[in-house]
Amino acid sequence: MQKEIITSAQNPRIKHLLLLQQKSSERRTCGLFVVEGQRELLHCINAGYEIATLYCCPDVAGENELEGFFASFPNGCRDIPCVNISKALYDKVAYRGGTEGVIAEIRTRCNTxxxxxxxxxxxxxxxxxxxxxxxxxxxxxxxxxxxxxxxxxxxxxxxxxxxxxxxxxxxxxxxxxxxxxxxxxxxxxxxxxxxxxxxxxxxxxxxxxxxxxxxxxxxxxxxxxxxxxxxxxxxxxxxxxxxxxxxxxxxxxxxxxxxxxxxxxxxxxx
CATH class of the missing domain: 3.40.1280.10 (SPOUT methyltransferase, trefoil knot domain)
Structure with a gap:
């Protein structure tokens, strides 16, 4: 996975992530929504949704746990943009504690x-x-x-x-x-x-x-x-x-x- 590290809440990508969490209008306009937690994210991608960006915090989940989590992805979901964020930043963007250190932006798919x-x-x-x-x-x-x-x-x-x-x-x-x-x-x-x-x-x-x-x-x-x-x-x-x-x-x-x-x-x- 491609990886970069973000530590500032002023980073434009983090500001956008927060907007997606907070505003339905932003989710509609961008065609993206946010999923937090390993269990929820696996259900999401197993249902056929596509990850746009994955944000990980190794200080919360640990490198070994994250590698095991990535290994459980379907083959087509393993080559995705992945960004590491600090624990302090993760605590600001995560909705709740105990979410295993992963937050993802997902491409919307509207079923009829x-x-x-x-x-x-x-x-x-x-x-x-x-x-x-x-x-x-x-x-x-x-x-x-x-x-x-x-x-x-x-x-x-x-x-x-x-x-x-x-x-x-x-x-x-x-x-x-x-x-x-x-x-x-x-x-x-x-x-x-x-x-x-x-x-x-x-x-x-x-x-x-x-x-x-x-x-x-x-x-x-x-x-x-x-x-x-x-x-x-x-x-x-x-x-x-x-x-x-x-x-x-x-x-x-x-x-x-x-x-x-x-x-x-x-x-x-x-």
């Missing part, structure tokens, strides 16, 4: 609904206008655990390459096919592929475990504050709810998504 290759009777998770990257990241982790076939984010209020989303998903945004689109396009796609639409809502709904999920199924969830729009409620084949036995009437969207996903897993295992 047409790129999804779904099996027979797929399990799809749909999120409408989820705003918090942490919630979306947590849903993606559950989707990976449940082996969901896709996550579709409709009318997103955060971009899929937000560093907080990547971090909270622990790289699941790369292991689960994930696309963003409008609700209208998503509804058309699901109906075209004969995938039943189950909307999670309190009104006019039945208990989730009384609802068959063994056929092609899309579990659709909205924000905690406003729920789903009427567009989704009207397009649904069934409305489902999780019983709330306490004083509150809702769960965090990521918790609800996990409960509903694993009910589908349970039914499909019978």
């Amino acid at each position: 609904l047409e790129d999804l290759s779904l099996p027979e009777n797929p399990l799809v998770i749909v999120l409408e206008s989820v705003e918090k990257p942490g919630n979306l990241g947590a849903v993606l982790r559950s989707a990976d655990a449940a082996k969901a076939d896709a996550v579709i984010v409709c009318d997103p209020l955060t971009d899929l390459f937000n560093p907080n989303l990547i971090r909270s998903s622990i790289g699941a945004v790369f292991t689960v096919p994930t696309v963003a689109c409008t609700s209208e396009d998503c509804i058309s796609f699901l109906k075209q592929h004969d995938i039943q639409i189950l909307t999670a809502q309190l009104q006019d709904s039945r208990l989730y475990y009384d609802t068959p999920m063994t056929q092609g199924t899309a579990i659709v969830m909205g924000t905690e504050s406003t729920g789903l729009t009427s567009q989704w409620r009207e397009a649904a084949d069934a409305h489902i709810r999780i019983p709330m036995l306490g004083e509150l009437d809702s769960l965090n969207v990521s918790v609800s998504a996990a409960i509903l996903m694993f009910e589908a897993v349970r039914q499909r295992a019978l």
Whole structure:
């Protein structure tokens, strides 16, 4: 790998790296986003993304650990620009500690609904206008655990390459096919592929475990504050709810998504 050493936070490359972390507009304009951590980066390149620049800190990871990490790259990813940075500089640009001394700029690849290759009777998770990257990241982790076939984010209020989303998903945004689109396009796609639409809502709904999920199924969830729009409620084949036995009437969207996903897993295992 080509290597140079950077120690100053005033270096233009480091300033650009920070801008990519902080501003979605910069990510869109440059077609780049940032991935931090060895595990997340391996998931990213195994999903076919291309590294533009790799920043390494041997004082954090150690030369031997980094060499072992590089050896795990697919063959086509080993001849890439690599920059060494000091520990003091790494501490300034890293979002969190314990990320094994690697940060990378990655070339954006925007997947679409047409790129999804779904099996027979797929399990799809749909999120409408989820705003918090942490919630979306947590849903993606559950989707990976449940082996969901896709996550579709409709009318997103955060971009899929937000560093907080990547971090909270622990790289699941790369292991689960994930696309963003409008609700209208998503509804058309699901109906075209004969995938039943189950909307999670309190009104006019039945208990989730009384609802068959063994056929092609899309579990659709909205924000905690406003729920789903009427567009989704009207397009649904069934409305489902999780019983709330306490004083509150809702769960965090990521918790609800996990409960509903694993009910589908349970039914499909019978």
